[in-house]
Amino acid sequence: WHVTHQTSKYLPFDESVPVVLTVHDLNFLNMMDSGYRPEQIHRRLARVQKLVTRANAIVTVSEYTATDLAKHIDVESKTIHVVPNGLTPPSEIIHDRPSWVPKSPFIFSIGNFLRHKNFHTLIEMMKYLPDYKLVIAGKKETPYGKKVVQKNEHLKLTSRVLLPGVISDTERAWLYQNCDAFVFPSLTEGFGFPVLEAMQFGKPVVMSNRTSLPEIAGDSGSFFPSYEPIEMAKSVQSTLRAFQSDPQLAIRSRQHAARFSWQAAAEGYARVYQTVLEQLPNHRNSGHLAR
Numbered sequence: 283w284h285v286t287h288q289t290s291k292y293l294p295f296d297e298s299v300p301v302v303l304t305v306h307d308l309n310f311l312n313m314m315d316s317g318y319r320p321e322q323i324h325r326r327l328a329r330v331q332k333l334v335t336r337a338n339a340i341v342t343v344s345e346y347t348a349t350d351l352a353k354h355i356d357v358e359s360k361t362i363h364v365v366p367n368g369l370t371p372p373s374e375i376i377h378d379r380p381s382w383v384p385k386s387p388f389i390f391s392i393g394n395f396l397r398h399k400n401f402h403t404l405i406e407m408m409k410y411l412p413d414y415k416l417v418i419a420g421k422k423e424t425p426y427g428k429k430v431v432q433k434n435e436h437l438k439l440t441s442r443v444l445l446p447g448v449i450s451d452t453e454r455a456w457l458y459q460n461c462d463a464f465v466f467p468s469l470t471e472g473f474g475f476p477v478l479e480a481m482q483f484g485k486p487v488v489m490s491n492r493t494s495l496p497e498i499a500g501d502s503g504s505f506f507p508s509y510e511p512i513e514m515a516k517s518v519q520s521t522l523r524a525f526q527s528d529p530q531l532a533i534r535s536r537q538h539a540a541r542f543s544w545q546a547a548a549e550g551y552a553r554v555y556q557t558v559l560e561q562l563p564n565h566r567n568s569g570h571l572a573r
Contacts, residue, residue: 288330300558303337307472308350312398331355338558343367343473346494363554367473368544372482376456382446388415389518390461392454392476393468395420395427400467403509405433408443410515415442417457419449458483463522466490467506474498481539484532486521502538
C-alpha cells in the first residue's frame, strides 16, 4: 500500500499489509502566513508521525525533506529513501502570445500567493530593472496576495508588473518558453518544480539559496545573495549576461532538468517496493518487480 502524500488519511484496514509512505515536505512548519495555531501544527505533526510509525518504508522527494523529516519526526531506525519527483517533458512550442502578455522583454515567476513565496521582493526589485517587465502568475486571492497587489500599486509599477492570477497550461508554457529569465525567491520548498520547468527551456533561473532549491537546481541555477532589491536586480542582470555570452549554459540547464524524469522516479519506487517485499517473512515472487 503506497501512501503517496503525507496528508493522506487512507491506510489499509489489515495491519499486516506493508506500507510505503512518501513525504513531500513539512512546509507548514515554516509558512508564516499559514494561520496555523501551535495546537494545529502539533496535530499535523502527530498525523505525519502516525503515518511514519505505520510505514515499512519512507520516501522523500529531496535530501532536504529527508533531513527536515528526521529533525521533526521520530523515524525510528527506518531508512529514508530519496526518490526525486519526475518532470513532464516540455510541451510543443506555443506560438500564440496571450493577449495580456507585454510585447517587451519580461521576467517570469509563478506560484500561489502565500507568504513563503516571497513575491513582494520581486516587486521592489523591478525598480532596478527598467528594461524589463515582470509577470507573476498564480492564485492571488489570498491575504498575502492582497498585500502584493497593494505594494505594486503603491510603487506605481502596475504597467510593468503584471499579476494575472491563475493562468492556463498553454499560457504557462508560452511564458516559460518566451521569458528572458525565471525568478523564484521562495523561502521554503520541499522540491521546487517551477525551477526545473524553466530549466527545461534553457532559461536563466535566479532563486533563493534555501531549503531544497540548491539541491534541485544543482550547478545550473543562480542564487540571490540577499533579498535587498538592488542586490536581487544585480543577480538577475549578471545571470542574463552570463547566458547571453555562453550558449552552453542553456544547454546544461536543459540537460540538468532532463535528469528528473518520471521513468527514473518509477524505477526508484520499484526498488523501494522490492526492498519492502524482501523484508517480509516468507515472501514469495520476490523477483517479480525486478523483472
